[in-house]
Amino acid sequence: MNEVIEVTTQADQVHSQLRSAILSGALAPGERIRMNFVASDMSVSLGAVREALSRLAAEEIVIATAQRGYRVASLSSEELNDLTETRIALEQICLRASIAEGGVEWEASLAAALHRLLRLPEFENGDCLQLSMAWSQAHDSFHTALVSGSRSVWMNKFRSSLYLQAERYRRLSVPLRTGDRDVAGEHRQLCEAALARDAESACALMRSHLMRTSEILLRSPLLMTAERLERAEG
Structure with a gap:
């Protein structure tokens, strides 16, 4: 034993x-x-x-x-496109349900998750190539809090699975970001729309938030290089 x-x-x-x-x-x-x-x-x-x-x-x-x-597991632009669209659809379903069903405890947990996320530095020691593990965990907690008002256990399970798959792509996109993206502002707007019970705005912001990450990678040669290396290794 x-x-x-x-x-x-x-x-x-x-x-x-x-x-x-x-x-x-x-x-x-x-x-x-x-x-x-x-x-x-x-x-x-x-x-x-x-x-x-x-x-x-x-x-x-x-x-x-x-x-x-x-x-x-390999990465590819084809998978990223499919994953992004599927994740957006499911995140929006979960978000709508969360806004409709979440009570005061959901509101409090979401506000707390945003506060923690905004208080933590995104990078270790100011190095834009080294993402902070604490920030990544807070980021996960924030996105989970957004949909935690939903009562659908299965829907949230499927959503968590897609989040994990997308996380590999998201972390690769971080060093490729330019200075014109306000990630903290995107999270703040998502939270404000959800707490205002504005499902249409929240879902539109979620699509924009996830698409921006996807587009950063699709514009870079990173995925093409990864696909070429994998073919070479056979």
């Missing part, structure tokens, strides 16, 4: 660290994940690494390939 608990605990650790490495880009799209290396580097068992990778595969941010183990 103790051995099972230890493997599960180790798997939780590996899952968390690999997930962070994938989202941050430290593990690149298409990169192979060598289980022996991970087990040695993190001082955990192969069983724990295998369990963690199975979870990440279920989340579809790593891919299991026959005879080749696991690799980080």
Whole structure:
């Protein structure tokens, strides 16, 4: 029993660290994940690494390939377009429901989530290439708070899955941003429209917010380079 608990605990650790490495880009799209290396580097068992990778595969941010183990899921402009449009549609559905159904506790949690997000620096030590983990967590909490008034458990589960997939793209877009984007202002406007119970404005702002991130990446050569490297690696 103790051995099972230890493997599960180790798997939780590996899952968390690999997930962070994938989202941050430290593990690149298409990169192979060598289980022996991970087990040695993190001082955990192969069983724990295998369990963690199975979870990440279920989340579809790593891919299991026959005879080749696991690799980080690839990125593409085609997927980004599909993901963005699907996410916008689902975020808008959840947001409308949240505005219609959320009570005073929802309002309070949303206002608190915005306050925390705006108070934290987006980058580590002012380095625009190093996104703050605390800010990223607060960003996740804010977007979750926006839709937390919705009573649909399944809708919010689907939304969370899409958020995770989109997060890899969003973090890649951060270093490519120009100075004309006011991310804090976008979040503030989203919050204000939601609290004003203005579903039409909130949904329009959500579309604009998500499209801006997508367009930054689609204008850059980054995705084309990633696709070319993956084809070369076969």
